[in-house]
Amino acid sequence: xxxxxxxxxxxxxxxxxxxxxxxxxxxxxxxxxxxxxxxxxxxxxxxxxxxxxxxxxxxxxxxxxxxxxxxxxxxxxxxxxxxxxxxxxxxxxxxxxxxxxxxxxxxxxxxxxxxxxxxxxxxxxxxxxxxxxxxxxxxxxxxxxxxxxxxxxxxxxxxxxxxxxxxxxxxxxxxxxxxxxxxxxxxxxxxxxxxxxxxxxxxxxxxxxxxxxxxxxxxxxxxxxxxxxxxxxxxxxxxxxxxxxxxxxxxxxxxxxxxxxxxxxxxxxxxxxxxxxxxxxxxxxxxxxxxxxxxxxxxxxxxxxxxxxxxxxxxxxxxxxxxxxxxxxxxxxxxxxxxxxxxxxxxxxxxxxxxxxxxxxxxxxxxxxxxxxxxxxxxxxxxxxxxxxxxxxxxxxxxxxxxxxxx
Amino acid sequence: xxxxxxxxxxxxxxxxxxxxxxxxxxxxxxxxxxxxxxxxxxxxxxxxxxxxxxxxxxxxxxxxxxxxxxxxxxxxxxxxxxxxxxxxxxxxxxxxxxxxxxxxxxxxxxxxxxxxxxxxxxxxxxxxxxxxxxxxxxxxxxxxxxxxxxxxxxxxxxxxxxxxxxxxxxxxxxxxxxxxxxxxxxxxxxxxxxxxx
Numbered sequence: 118x119x120x121x122x123x124x125x126x127x128x129x130x131x132x133x134x135x136x137x138x139x140x141x142x143x144x145x146x147x148x149x150x151x152x153x154x155x156x157x158x159x160x161x162x163x164x165x166x167x168x169x170x171x172x173x174x175x176x177x178x179x180x181x182x183x184x185x186x187x188x189x190x191x192x193x194x195x196x197x198x199x200x201x202x203x204x205x206x207x208x209x210x211x212x213x214x215x216x217x218x219x220x221x222x223x224x225x226x227x228x229x230x231x232x233x234x235x236x237x238x239x240x241x242x243x244x245x246x247x248x249x250x251x252x253x254x255x256x257x258x259x260x261x262x263x264x265x266x267x268x269x270x271x272x273x274x275x276x277x278x279x280x281x282x283x284x285x286x287x288x289x290x291x292x293x294x295x296x297x298x299x300x301x302x303x304x305x306x307x308x309x310x311x312x313x314x315x316x317x318x319x320x321x322x323x324x325x326x327x328x329x330x331x332x333x334x335x336x337x338x339x340x341x342x343x344x345x346x347x348x349x350x351x352x353x354x355x356x357x358x359x360x361x362x363x364x365x366x367x368x369x370x371x372x373x374x375x376x377x378x379x380x381x382x383x384x385x386x387x388x389x390x391x392x393x394x395x396x397x398x399x400x401x402x403x404x405x406x407x408x409x410x411x412x413x414x415x416x417x418x419x420x421x422x423x424x425x426x427x428x429x430x431x432x433x434x435x436x437x438x439x440x441x442x443x444x445x446x447x448x449x450x451x452x453x454x455x456x457x458x459x460x461x462x463x464x465x466x467x468x469x470x471x472x473x474x475x476x477x478x479x480x481x482x483x484x485x486x487x488x489x490x491x492x493x494x495x496x497x498x499x500x501x502x503x504x505x506x507x508x509x510x511x512x513x514x515x516x517x518x519x520x521x522x523x524x
Numbered sequence: 525x526x527x528x529x530x531x532x533x534x535x536x537x538x539x540x541x542x543x544x545x546x547x548x549x550x551x552x553x554x555x556x557x558x559x560x561x562x563x564x565x566x567x568x569x570x571x572x573x574x575x576x577x578x579x580x581x582x583x584x585x586x587x588x589x590x591x592x593x594x595x596x597x598x599x600x601x602x603x604x605x606x607x608x609x610x611x612x613x614x615x616x617x618x619x620x621x622x623x624x625x626x627x628x629x630x631x632x633x634x635x636x637x638x639x640x641x642x643x644x645x646x647x648x649x650x651x652x653x654x655x656x657x658x659x660x661x662x663x664x665x666x667x668x669x670x671x672x673x674x675x676x677x678x679x680x681x682x683x684x685x686x687x688x689x690x691x692x693x694x695x696x697x698x699x700x701x702x703x704x705x706x707x708x709x710x711x712x713x714x715x716x717x718x719x720x721x
Binding site for chain 1: 552553554555558609610611613614635637638639640641642646656657658660661668669670671676677682685688689693695696698
């Protein structure tokens with residue numbers, strides 16, 4: 118075994134230990150191990166001269182080292198290692214990976230905690246994109262996400278309490294009393310707001326059937342962040358995490374609603390501190406990229422290749438009725454621009470939190486036909502869809518290089 | 525058309541979990557050990573023992589293998605302490621997928637891919653033909669593990685999702701393999717996508 122191979126193997130073994138420590142929640146230990154693995158991988162990568170003959174190994178090792186630096190939270194070195202990798206002759210697919218990594222490092226600068234010490238029961242949400250500047254953001258983009266994260270918090274508390282999925286009605290008063298949600302501060306960062314979940318002084322037994330069940334506000338925050346991480350990583354573990362399929366579909370639909378559009382909002386960051394360690398997830402996937410089956414089926418149908426019977430309807434949502442449940446769906450009426458009324462069946466997991474807020478609004482619905490019935494797959498505000506397709510004046514300086522000057 | 529034929533039990537080929545240590549550059553010896561243990565955890569969790577049969581279904585054939593591991597090298601109680609539903613199925617499925625790919629194709633897993641590619645691993649030819657540490661990339665691999673399938677979580681559904689996911693790196697023009705592994709009634713589904721741009 119060559120020296121380079123030996124160094125690389127050692128680095129990978131230590132990295133494996135680091136990921137294992139991270140999974141067990143030993144964040145400090147994981148950071149230390151990632152740093153150790155990084156040193157070894159850098160030692161391996163730098164032994165290759167910058168020549169065509171060194172490829173693909175040279176750029177693969179630099180990519181791997183950059184990823185380790187990213188995990189070790191040494192963003193400056195990560196950026197340097199990406200540049201080193203690109204400076205050689207990387208094959209296209211490795212070049213692509215290096216560029217994606219560079220974007221990740223860049224976005225991370227925008228979503229890391231901004232000038233504040235968070236308590237365990239606090240979480241910061243950061244938005245960054247062409248619609249955000251220093252403390253300036255289009256109000257609608259922010260307000261709807263504040264409401265959506267509020268719903269996600271309370272649904273998570275209910276789920277963690279083993280409470281059956283609530284089809285209608287508000288979150289129970291006990292929960293909102295015990296776990297009040299407060300909006301603390303608007304921070305002039307990319308655009309950041311801090312939430313605090315009130316923690317009951319005396320631990321409560323939330324529901325009679327769950328005696329002894331105790332939930333910490335910090336655990337709720339950790340769970341929300343984990344679920345967003347699993348979406349970003351496209352992990353199968355997300356679905357397995359939700360015992361009840363309604364909770365899963367509800368979370369997925371809300372996360373899609375909150376997701377960046379790729380232009381106005383390019384990244385949505387959630388950060389929290391746990392035992393003094395920062396935990397951050399940066400959601401960069403757009404609504405179309407999160408479990409994209411619906412959009413792929415739609416494109417396939419548009420191209421005449423599909424058999425999904427996918428359709429798009431636009432009009433005003435007139436009735437959102439969760440009381441008439443049939444086959445786990447409620448129904449809505451949509452009146453299109455020609456005044457024609459369409460009945461659309463909506464999965465109960467999407468009815469209350471996702472569809473009902475659009476009542477009396479002009480919406481775009483993506484649905485699929487099954488027999489004579491039309492089922493909802495996705496809903497969005499019609500104006501948002503048009504706005505997302507229209508460029509807006511950027512409030513950020515246009516050159517990417519200036520992004521690095523902010524720290 | 526699927527081709528399935530009767531194979532006497534004693535002639536069913538073996539997938540040896542301890543052979544993960546060789547011919548799979550994506551795994552170091554240590555990582556290969558972790559993958560073997562995770563796979564054993566999944567099978568033990570589903571009440572299967574050493575030598576359990578695995579049916580591999582692909583577009584062109586159905587094949588059977590026995591999944592085997594060296595009993596003396598395994599401490600099952602330690603494995604139960606080390607793995608759980610969060611990490612077991614993912615790494616256990618990877619172990620099976622690596623062995624099947626090595627067994628049924630000319631490729632082997634050479635390195636892990638980053639998330640935005642929509643795949644888990646890059647594949648290269650088993651004979652790399654140069655003195656490079658890494659072989660040239662020649663194909664893609666996306667893997668998914670299911671501990672116990674349910675009505676809403678069947679291998680077919682998962683495969684559909686993963687095929688769509690793998691489209692994110694179609695620009696490379698490399699063919700893609702999607703491998704789904706189910707542990708409760710051990711089976712594996714392989715879907716091959718040939719992409720040309």
